[in-house]
Amino acid sequence: MSQVRVRFAPSPTGFFHIGSARTALFNWLYARHTGGVFILRIEDTDKERNSAQFYNVIYDALTWLGLNWDEGPKVGSCGGGSFGPYLQSERADIYRQYLEKLKAAGRTYEKDGAVYFKLLGDRSEVFDDHRKKTVTKVKVAPTVIDDLIRGRVERLEDEDFVIVRSDGNPVFHFVNVVDDIAMQITHVIRGEDHLSNTSKHVELFKAFGAPVPQFAHIPLILKQAGPGKMSKRDQGALIEEYQKRGYLPEALVNFLTLLGWNPGDDREKMPIAEIIRLFDLPGVNQSNARFDDKKLAHMNMVYLLEQPADRFVRLARSYFESQPAGAPALLAEPDYFRAVLLLCQPKIKGLEELPGYTAYLFTEDYATDAKVKEKVMAKGDPKARLNELIAVLPGFDFTSDTAIEEGIKALAARNGLGFGDYQSVARLAVSGTNVGPSITGLFRILTRERVLKRLERFLASA
């Protein structure tokens, strides 16, 4: 059994679509599962579309997702290989050679300056009502595709088709097949939108006398709301969006894996090594999946919660740094910054909540939510509670959350009150809001001086 060789063949459009990401992922998973080779090939024959930085969009996205390619354009530790070049724009000679083979075999003809691929069979002229023109139909047997996911699919390919445009540029169907032959691709894993093209491809493989690869057409990702498949203009369609929003790539990968595949049991969050071990093409679903950003967000939260402290801090730091507002003031005090982050890690659902969630921890000039204030100040005698706190805080051990908690509880008990009677107003005074991490943790990292200052300032203005 020869080694599995799969390829991901995007074209540089300037975007990296979430559907492309999943196609890349499934190819990569299959290569890793089988110990095969994952090839990156850039389909940049459409000169209108590509520009230099568009290539980087592809490399960046794959790198971020952790989908390293064994063969392809050389980027970092990825790429290389002896079947190059891996940019179609550099393979013109190869296409010419293959075209000559087809010509020599009598499988082409020219018409209006374009080269057509000639099907084998009796021809007849037929008027096509819908297209309003006469077309030449060829009497052929239907092309049979044995798809690893769809099963047996038959399609009648009964018209010759263009393989080289009149401007001399070969078309997608041609270069795609030529490259798959030249690069010895064994499995073509791609979106279902290509299923109808496959009959053309199979006929080309046969005309070249080349072995037909195994096909596996994976279902498409449908847009969250409304009809149709996900397109670049839809919310959440672009990979860079998740990068910017501080999503964890492994969370996105895990989520994408589950869109059309499952391990056969109820597990959802799985380490990538386990996914690689279990992934296989016959296990891929046949029906399209609707994108669900809520589930993705949940997956991301689960991953975020379990991040080790060091990595969480690193991720959060680079998220802050990527913000327009930046984070220079915070980074100046790495220990404080770290303390803030670790206090908030168990509470947030995503890194993008962080700046808003922590704003008052990085400035004395924080706003107070008027509605929250009204609510908190309406119950009991919050001013008295603050005064009581201010009186006892100097005696607290501010290095320990539990010491602070016990201190407040003791105070509450003395006055026949509950912890909450102090917590809510103290939080309001210290943060300006009613949501946030534990009040004892807040006290600890703010330090006694800043807490007292904030409480007194609040009292003065209340």
Added chain:
RNA sequence: GCCCUCAUCGUCUAUCGGUUAGGACAUGGGAUUCUCAAUCCUAAAAGCGGGGUUCGAUUCCCCGUGGGGGCACCA
């Protein structure tokens, strides 16, 4: 219009002919907590319709309906 394809809770899905049709996200309720989350418990929630095959169909077949994709000298 033609061709291909798909069809289980709102969404992602499990079920290899016999199950109280399971799980997850989201939603409702409850518990816990120091607010908010998280967590735990819990509720509601599905086999598109019609024919077959079978002792028995969500499961197999056909038709219909609905969804998706494709029908370029785009990729």
